[in-house]
Amino acid sequence: MSNNSFSLAELMIVAASEAWRGSGEVLASGLGIIPRLGASLAKATHSPELLMTDSEAFLVEEPIPVGPRGDYVPKYSGYMPFERVFDCVWHGRRHAMVGPTQIDRWAQSNLSVVGDYKNPKVAMLGVRGLPGNSINHRNSFFVPHHSKRVFVEGEVDMVSGVGFKPERWNSSMRSDLMSIGVAVTDLCVMDFDGPDHSARVVSLHPGVSFEMVQENTGFPLGQVVGLSETSHPTAEQLAVIDKLDPHGLRHKQLKGNPPGIRKPEEVRS
């Protein structure tokens, strides 16, 4: 059952949740409100086997709503402080969705600096856990504003998360433990499963054409056979999302909180 009244954020939450389908008993980490709601929706619906935390230090079997908790009392099933997260990361049973500042054609990502490394134009957080995450377990991306500033033409300015660029590897390094899931953007869903791990558009959000995505991406894109529209949230999914986000934080994540179904001119504006 589809519902005509849903926001772009809700469409992206549902698309994000699909990233974790079939991942198995892995720690699902969605960083940021939309990825976290995506992971929570996945666990609450199609993938209850996922491991999840309260975003602090405890494992939960029931995803915790985002924002102030009111009367909600979390029920814990285990312990997962940072030190154990690190163990879990290097062991590989994790699938994170992160929002890097830059992503390149090789699926390399950047959270460190924009510009020259010694004299950066913009210093961000630092590489955080991206080098270790990306070389050890599956990672997906969340991109709230799909543009050439994010999907850069050349290589990202500082390779924080590793990717498929052959020059960065040698034959005695293990590159087989890394894997890239999808990139959920405000225009489409992409993966890096084209020839030689090239980027492809997997589905287009309503009102978006392949050409529009390509115009806003710094490198050439392929597309899957039978490219279709991103699945609309069902009424059931929207009800679960509402329960997971009782304060409507999802409405504040994308500029202007656009509707899920847009005309092409609305997408361009």
Added chain:
Amino acid sequence: MNKLTTTSGVVESLRDGMTIGIGGWGPRRKPMALVRELLRSDLKDLTVVAYGGPEVGMLCAAGKVRKLVFGFVTMDPIPLEPYFRKLRQAGQLDVMELDEGLFQWGLKAAGLRVPFLPARAGLASGVLTHNPELRTITSPYKDGEELLAMPALNLDVALLHVNRADRLGNTLITGNDVYFDHCFARAAEKCYVSAEKVDDRLDLDAATARFNTFERSLVTGVVEAPLGAHPTSCGPEYGWDMKHLKEYSDGAAEESGWQSYRETYIQCDEAEYRQRNGGDERIASLPLPIF
């Protein structure tokens, strides 16, 4: 045995050019009373090793940092640390930027007294290319895998803040996450711990004793510093002070921002500092963050 000292006692034992590890994580359980004492001192040319929060920005703003060993610097709800950015973007900060897990690995290597520990993290990334001192190593076993040899992060001093301690150097961390303070303690030549409360001797039941995460033989000195993590959080006792951190952060946009922060919050003793932040009662009741 009595390891009780004061913030100034700790800072007097430090020297220019030292490598100083700071416990906690981002804006969480940072030894801020000790950091403020350090900010009042003439110490300089420090190498700071931290999962960075506002203490890194403050030390940068005060011109104390020659080199920063880090995986991130952030104040969580205020993601970008303004004074760290300023120095970094001015090209005036020598950095060793590491993956969070590699950082832990470096502390572990130091604590285990080995020159390095092997890791996959960092390979194929900018961590390897931008840190020319990092080397790789080939596994001597039949797999022959090439790995990063994460060098030991040997610390001259570690500064930590915990919930409770005693004069012997026993410590308890009762918050939900103990972070990596135990790794800092073991990686350091000397370790100074400030605590919300210092007893003569901890006499605990078994369940409470499990909150002890490193042994007292690693602890050089103990300082009583009530609310000493402010403006960072110290679960389960008090949360971070976002009003204070926002004022600190907003100030960075102004020419005299650090100067005025310094005058208001650094150039006074800890009792006065707490008073200027609304008093003990207000700080003690700052709500714990919800994640």
